[in-house]
Amino acid sequence: MSVPATIGDYHVHTQLCGHAEGELAAYVERAIALGMTEMGIADHLPMFVHWEPSLTMAMEQLDGYVTAVRSLSARYPEIRILLGVEADYFAETEERVADLLGEHDFDYVIGSVHFLGDGFGFDQSRNKQEIEARGVDAIYRESYRLVARAVGTGLFDVVGHLDLPKKFGHRPTDAAAIDVCARDALAAIAAAGTAVEINTAGWRKPVGEAYPAAALLASAAALGIPLTFGSDAHTPGDVGADFERAVELARAAGYAATLRLSDRGSVALP
Numbered sequence: 001m002s003v004p005a006t007i008g009d010y011h012v013h014t015q016l017c018g019h020a021e022g023e024l025a026a027y028v029e030r031a032i033a034l035g036m037t038e039m040g041i042a043d044h045l046p047m048f049v050h051w052e053p054s055l056t057m058a059m060e061q062l063d064g065y066v067t068a069v070r071s072l073s074a075r076y077p078e079i080r081i082l083l084g085v086e087a088d089y090f091a092e093t094e095e096r097v098a099d100l101l102g103e104h105d106f107d108y109v110i111g112s113v114h115f116l117g118d119g120f121g122f123d124q125s126r127n128k129q130e131i132e133a134r135g136v137d138a139i140y141r142e143s144y145r146l147v148a149r150a151v152g153t154g155l156f157d158v159v160g161h162l163d164l165p166k167k168f169g170h171r172p173t174d175a176a177a178i179d180v181c182a183r184d185a186l187a188a189i190a191a192a193g194t195a196v197e198i199n200t201a202g203w204r205k206p207v208g209e210a211y212p213a214a215a216l217l218a219s220a221a222a223l224g225i226p227l228t229f230g231s232d233a234h235t236p237g238d239v240g241a242d243f244e245r246a247v248e249l250a251r252a253a254g255y256a257a258t259l260r261l262s263d264r265g266s267v268a269l270p
Helices: 024-033 059-075 091-102 125-134 136-152 175-192 200-204 214-222 243-253
Strands: 009-012 038-044 080-088 108-112 195-199 227-230 257-260 265-268
Touching: 009 024, 009 080, 009 108, 009 195, 024 038, 024 059, 038 059, 038 108, 059 080, 080 091, 108 136, 125 136, 136 175, 175 214, 195 200, 195 214, 195 243, 200 227, 200 243, 214 243, 227 243, 227 257
Parallel strands: 009 038, 009 227, 038 080, 080 108, 195 227
Antiparallel strands: 257 265
16 A cells, blocks of 8 residues: 555654754655655754753754755645644743744644653663663653643644653553543643644554554544644655554544644545
């Protein structure tokens, strides 16, 4: 099955984040080769805390990033290219992030939680041994709490990889209790009018499944939460990866349409 042309890939990174590779044009050309009519570049917004060169672009690179993405439209008129960004949520930097986002005319912002309140990066390979010591359930609980707080700020259009704590295969020991936390986060997402993404990178990680899991996605569908698709591409070959599986997952969860971020229109799933 080929990648559905009506599905845009809105979670694509660039070399600026320090952990992706390939020229920006190569990502766009991959999307064109797959028949996509729309895509979005959403690299990591600089962070005011816990920043390091291997995680996000530097502050002095942000203007160049905006210019580079915007310039792609003239070079590739056959595809609509949106300027997005993936912004980490930290309670202590809400106002500073709001100000920074306001300085640029982003088409959309993906809000993500990669860090706990004390700065522990639970999705970083170097920290995966500490996850057990901290307590898997505690990480899930705080992650979902932070997601709920993040969408309440109104800064984000899409929630990225909702159940990211499972990245290395860690599962809650008290699944019922964590499910309550997840549903609380979904209720906050629905109340905020924010979308969630099917992030296909999970199929390329040790957990071996997309974010969010099928049951969580079904709960999102039941709440009427809009849906986008993202590969979380860090190489050009990742663009559109497993989108055919993602469409099947979305349909099984109860979705009949996806959100087109260029005009916030609804597009029927193929």
